Amino acid sequence: MAKLQSTFKNMFLSLFGICLVVAILLAQVNKMTAKPIAEAQALKLENAIKEVAPHFDNNPVAEAYKMPAANGDSLLVYPAKKGDELVGFAVNTYSNNGFSGNIQLMVGFDMQDKIVNYAVLSHAETPGLGSKMNEWFRETTKPNQVVIGRNLSEGPLSVANDGGQVDAITASTITSRAFLEAINKAYVVYKASDGKNQQEKGDNNE
Numbered sequence: 082m083a084k085l086q087s088t089f090k091n092m093f094l095s096l097f098g099i100c101l102v103v104a105i106l107l108a109q110v111n112k113m114t115a116k117p118i119a120e121a122q123a124l125k126l127e128n129a130i131k132e133v134a135p136h137f138d139n140n141p142v143a144e145a146y147k148m149p150a151a152n153g154d155s156l157l158v159y160p161a162k163k164g165d166e167l168v169g170f171a172v173n174t175y176s177n178n179g180f181s182g183n184i185q186l187m188v189g190f191d192m193q194d195k196i197v198n199y200a201v202l203s204h205a206e207t208p209g210l211g212s213k214m215n216e217w218f219r220e221t222t223k224p225n226q227v228v229i230g231r232n233l234s235e236g237p238l239s240v241a242n243d244g245g246q247v248d249a250i251t252a253s254t255i256t257s258r259a260f261l262e263a264i265n266k267a268y269v270v271y272k273a274s275d276g277k278n279q280q281e282k283g284d285n286n287e
Contacts, residue, residue: 125202126187130159133189133198135169137161148270156270161189169197170274174267176259181205184214184259188267192275194234196264211256218260223248228264237265 130141141159150156159171169191176184184204189197199218206212218228225248228238238261239245242254249257 129187129200130171132200133187134161134171135191135197138163148273150266150270158274170271172267172270174263176263179206179259180211180255184263186263188264190271194232196228196231198229206256211253213250214256214260217250233268
């Protein structure tokens with residue numbers, strides 16, 4: 082049997098065959114994992130809304146809508162209802178100004194302009210420093226840190242280092258500023274959503 086000559090053509094065909102097989106395998110793996118990943122993300126979203134919004138009995142995900150935010154951006158808003166009554170909102174918000182970039186939050190508000198709770202959806206902040214935002218801003222034994230229950234109609238939140246009301250995470254002022262930026266951004270959208278709701282109620286009563 083003749084020995085296959087080691088030519089550029091043969092090498093190219095061999096590499097092409099290997100790449101094709103790998104591509105097919107990757108496509109199959111992606112197909113197999115896409116549904117479980119999507120289901121896990123949907124469950125994470127639902128749990129975050131339940132964690133931050135006032136108690137509700139509707140499906141906020143099914144009723145979600147986008148509202149304009151600053152700089153031409155928009156945020157997803159999830160209305161929380163009991164029966165036909167709107168009891169609050171969960172707002173998917175973010176800041177790109179964290180120490181390591183993007184921070185994603187879910188923030189819940191009641192109908193009195195108060196923060197019900199928050200959930201950190203994703204971040205890349207330093208472990209043991211910026212990552213403390215998961216619990217730092219709801220530590221009830223240290224009220225100057227807590228954002229839960231704050232009434233944002235009294236003004237936007239800022240860190241004490243900047244003359245504000247909230248103690249920053251120790252050695253993580255940049256993360257803290259970004260966290261509060263995301264909270265304030267969510268509140269602006271919450272107010273716009275509340276206004277939208279009031280207008281719709283008025284239109285229905287005419």
